[in-house]
Amino acid sequence: MAASARVTRNILCIGAGYVGGPTMAVIAARCPQYRVTVVDVNPVRIDAWNSDRLPIYEPGLLEIVKIARNRNLFFSTDIGRGIGEAEVIFVSVNTPTKTFGAGAGKAADLQYWEKTARDILRASRSDKIIVEKSTLPVRTARAMERILEANDKGIRFEVLSNPEFLAEGTAVDDLNNPDRVLIGSHETEAGIKARNVLVEIYANWVPVERILTSNVWSAELSKLASNAFLAQRISSINSISALCEKTEANVNEVARAIGMDRRIGNRFLRASVGFGGSCFKKDILNLVYLCEKYGLHEVALYWESVIAINDYQKRRFVKTMLRVMFNTIAGKKIALFGFAFKADTGDTRESPAIDVARELAEEQAHVVITDPQALRNAENDLASCRMQVTFTEDPYEAASGAHAIAVMTEWELYKTLDYQRIFDGMEKPAFLFDGRNILDHEKLHEIGFNVFPVGEAALKHF
Ligand code: UDX
Ligand code: ADP
Numbered sequence: 001m002a003a004s005a006r007v008t009r010n011i012l013c014i015g016a017g018y019v020g021g022p023t024m025a026v027i028a029a030r031c032p033q034y035r036v037t038v039v040d041v042n043p044v045r046i047d048a049w050n051s052d053r054l055p056i057y058e059p060g061l062l063e064i065v066k067i068a069r070n071r072n073l074f075f076s077t078d079i080g081r082g083i084g085e086a087e088v089i090f091v092s093v094n095t096p097t098k099t100f101g102a103g104a105g106k107a108a109d110l111q112y113w114e115k116t117a118r119d120i121l122r123a124s125r126s127d128k129i130i131v132e133k134s135t136l137p138v139r140t141a142r143a144m145e146r147i148l149e150a151n152d153k154g155i156r157f158e159v160l161s162n163p164e165f166l167a168e169g170t171a172v173d174d175l176n177n178p179d180r181v182l183i184g185s186h187e188t189e190a191g192i193k194a195r196n197v198l199v200e201i202y203a204n205w206v207p208v209e210r211i212l213t214s215n216v217w218s219a220e221l222s223k224l225a226s227n228a229f230l231a232q233r234i235s236s237i238n239s240i241s242a243l244c245e246k247t248e249a250n251v252n253e254v255a256r257a258i259g260m261d262r263r264i265g266n267r268f269l270r271a272s273v274g275f276g277g278s279c280f281k282k283d284i285l286n287l288v289y290l291c292e293k294y295g296l297h298e299v300a301l302y303w304e305s306v307i308a309i310n311d312y313q314k315r316r317f318v319k320t321m322l323r324v325m326f327n328t329i330a331g332k333k334i335a336l337f338g339f340a341f342k343a344d345t346g347d348t349r350e351s352p353a354i355d356v357a358r359e360l361a362e363e364q365a366h367v368v369i370t371d372p373q374a375l376r377n378a379e380n381d382l383a384s385c386r387m388q389v390t391f392t393e394d395p396y397e398a399a400s401g402a403h404a405i406a407v408m409t410e411w412e413l414y415k416t417l418d419y420q421r422i423f424d425g426m427e428k429p430a431f432l433f434d435g436r437n438i439l440d441h442e443k444l445h446e447i448g449f450n451v452f453p454v455g456e457a458a459l460k461h462f
Pocket of ligand 1: 169227269272275276278341
């Protein structure tokens with residue numbers, strides 16, 4: 001394909017992570033007429049993308065990658081060459097929360113982003129369309145433009161915002177059938193021309209009525225606001241779960257009743273031990289920082305409370321464990337079923353399981369972690385409390401001799417385990433804390449477990 005006359009566009013993506021990798025794989029698979037290259041500073045990541053052990057676990061991804069890899073999809077560390085050849089450059093480098101200096105703990109750390117802008121400037125020899133894929137604070141495109149415009153090569157760069165709304169675990173499906181694709185551009189002639197190039201790329205498989213266009217700032221803000229609204233729904237239902245536990249109301253019944261109101265809708269109302277993932281907390285902190293910067297203190301406080309409730313929910317979960325296990329868990333074995341921040345991913349960023357495991361370890365429990373995909377990440381996350389923690393892929397082994405099980409991730413496999421066998425091998429009284437409300441609580445109670453769901457009455461034998 002490399003020298004084929006059929007190549008109609010050269011597309012580059014800088015950053016081969018959870019966003020860049022799957023997005024480019026789908027574009028390449030859907031559009032054989034484009035040559036798509038994904039570059040990254042990390043050679044280990046690139047080697048993994050070129051192997052059958054991809055650096056991220058995502059259902060259906062390997063199949064898609066295999067369709068296009070070395071046909072019109074290439075993974076490389078040669079960033080300069082990639083920039084030189086490309087006409088459209090997607091930027092999906094990481095933008096974590098800043099850990100130092102002004103805005104530490106809230107603002108986005110834009111150092112990787114700025115370095116990329118400078119790389120683009122250095123290696124470019126022709127006009128380019130730059131597409132922001134990473135989630136960025138509103139008005140970042142302006143900073144990108146200022147850096148890029150500071151060139152005396154006579155090159156024009158047009159910066160677009162095209163935030164990615166995919167969720168992990170369903171990335172391939174989300175990319176194949178997006179609810180919407182959002183493209184923000186300047187409303188100038190050059191801006192609209194660049195926007196049309198991107199619209200044309202997506203229109204290869206996305207119905208045009210789902211391709212929305214807006215100004216750049218609306219597109220940037222829509223991404224932050226979408227994630228904030230989704231996280232807010234979870235914190236709302238989690239706050240109600242606390243009240244349910246005090247009043248004998250059942251949070252699943254309440255969520256069902258609320259969700260049948262079509263104005264509210266029934267999705268994202270599952271009470272849980274708390275939300276995790278790389279986006280929700282980071283994006284809300286980002287929003288809060290922006291509000292504070294513009295003097296909107298009440299608005300900042302409003303969104304900050306979504307994170308406060310999430311932290312409260314995680315703490316509340318551990319407190320319940322401690323209280324019902326006779327206020328001491330020192331020396332007790334506790335099995336965490338799942339460590340990923342949600343099912344169908346090996347990603348553990350901001351996973352509630354991290355906080356829960358650390359707090360249990362602080363109480364001197366012996367914590368055993370089991371997860372089908374996330375153990376490697378879990379080992380890194382828990383490096384600071386290694387003495388108190390062990391890891392196994394086998395849930396039966398994890399639960400053997402344990403005083404308690406806590407379900408942290410809604411993996412399907414935990415629904416179908418032989419809980420009689422598990423109960424028989426546990427210390428008694430055996431406790432089960434279902435942080436995802438996925439198990440059959442009545443049945444577990446019949447087997448002999450003392451069951452503590454989220455937002456529902458406990459089922460106890462004492
Ligand atoms: C999210 C957004 O959904 C996506 O649009 C955006 O592009 C990136 O951030 P992601 O973080 O991959 O995606 O996962 P998501 O499915 O949104 O779940 C986030 C967290 O909320 C998980 O920990 C999940 O378990 C939790 N959750 C979700 C609940 O606790 N209850 C729910 O009802 C839904
Ligand atoms: P996301 O979830 O937003 O995709 P990831 O952390 O998974 O974020 O991926 C971001 C990727 O960007 C990482 O693989 C990282 O190595 C890469 N990266 C960071 N800075 C640069 C840079 N200047 N040039 C190329 N790649 C970069």
